[in-house]
Amino acid sequence: MEKNEIAAKFLDFAELECKGSSALYQFLSVKIAGNEELLQLSSYARRGQPIPNLLFGAVHQLLLAGNTHELGHFYPSITGKPKQVEGSFSSFLDFCRTYQKEIIAILQEKLVQTNEVRRCAYLYPLFCYIHKKTGNSLSLVEIGTSAGLQLLWDQYSYSYGGNRSYGNNTSVVHLSSKVRQGSMPELLDSAPPVASRVGVDLHVSDLKDREDALWLKALIWPEHQERLETFDKAVKQFSKSPPSLIEGDGVSMLKELAAQAPSASTLCIFHTHVANQMSRKVKNDLLQKVSAIGRKRDVCHIYNNIEDRKLHLDYVISGVSYAETIGETDGHGGWFDWHVKDCAVQEKRV
Known part of the structure; x- marks a missing residue:
């Protein structure tokens, strides 16, 4: 990938992802976009991976490892009194110069597999909606599951701005x-x-x-810090009832995985912030298989x-196909839009 393309990705990351969420990453992303040396370093990232996430993850891992x-x-994840971001670049x-070799190794080896547990907060309403439509139990297939923490959405509790909670109220x-x-x-x-x-x-x-x-x-x-604490709690929940996790290509295996789901259940295939790592061909293949x-x-x-x-x-019930656009979501699950209607917005016979 050309350096100008990588620079554009960092600028988009700063504006679309970091703004209002991470002052440090927003500031550094803009600086990296204008630095030839760091753009060259970033070019070692595995093809198809979100480059800013991968570079920042590599640096963060080395810091967390005690370097x-x-x-x-x-x-803030390293010190209780962080300095102002303006002096960080x-x-x-x-x-990056000191640990260039280690960073390149991570860029070439790792995948961005963020297990953002709080995304379950917008998945829970969707699974409720599906269950009310079908009346059936749900069979879950998650593509790009990483560690499988989102597969356990039914084992967490939720609140949406009020005192009332939903889901598993005994959960940690x-x-x-x-x-x-x-x-x-x-x-x-x-x-x-x-x-x-x-x-x-994978x-x-x-x-x-x-x-x-x-x-x-x-x-x-x-x-x-709250995301980190939630992650640690979700790991504890995971240890109580770990789901079945398979290593492989989820799109290629989809037909086989679907066949294993109980016939009386409603099959739910889901993935969040995964398809951006797929090629157009793989995306089309996924939609055709569904x-x-x-x-x-x-x-x-x-x-x-x-x-x-x-x-x-998108869903098919009794041979009828529907498609609904739920809305925008915060990448870390802090908010979401809910534009679901009582009837589907698109319908066609399969």
């Missing part, structure tokens, strides 16, 4: 979010029943492996980043 450097004084550049994991635009979803007090669940990823992150766990923590942005499954059974497909950044729900 002492003045850059750590700007990271020279330290960041020096750190409580997730709060809010509806930014649209109406408040109709939520079930208890989670819909899950008949089966399986996650698939590289399954093993939470019992120190390096894998450290990498997942490194992908959490330095200012986001459509083919819908000719044999009821199926729902929850996703974003195929055509746009919005959250979508």
Whole structure:
């Protein structure tokens, strides 16, 4: 990838992802976009990976691993009294020079596999909506599952701006979010029943492996202490009832995975912030395979980043195909839009 293309990705990352969420990453992204040396370093990233996330994750992992450097004084995840971000770039550049070999190794080896547990806060209303439409238990297939923490959405509790909570109120994991635009979803007090669940990823992150766990923590942005605490709690929940996780290509394996789901259940295929790492051909293949499954059974497909950044729900019930655009979502689950209507916005016979 050309340096000007990489620079554009960092500028987009600063404006679309970091603004209002990470002052450190926003400031550094703009600086990196104008620095030839760091753009060259970033070019070692694996093809198809989100380059800014990968570079920042590599640096963060090395800091969390105990490599002492003045850059750590700007990271809230490293120090309790971080310095102002405006003075961070020279330290960041020096750190990248000092640990260039280690950073390149991470860029070439790792995948961006953020396990953002709070995204479950907008998945919970969707699964409630699907269950109310079908009346069936749900069979879950998550593509790009990473460590599988989102597969356990029914084992967390939720709140949406009020005192009332939903889901599993005995869980150690409580997730709060809010509806930014649209109406408040109709939520079930208890989670819909899950008949089966399986996650698939090119590289399954093993939470019992120190390096894998450290990498997942490194992908959490330095200012986001609440996200880190939630991650640790979700890991504890995971240890109580770990789901089935398979290493492989989720799109290629989709037909096989769908066939294993109980026929009386509603099959729910879902992935968040994964399709941006797929080629156009793979995206089309995924959509075609979901459509083919819908000719044999009821199926729902929850996703974003195929055509746009919005959250979508496509589903087939009794041979009729529907498509709904749910709305924009915060990448870390802090808010979401809910534009679901009582009737589908698009319908066609399969």
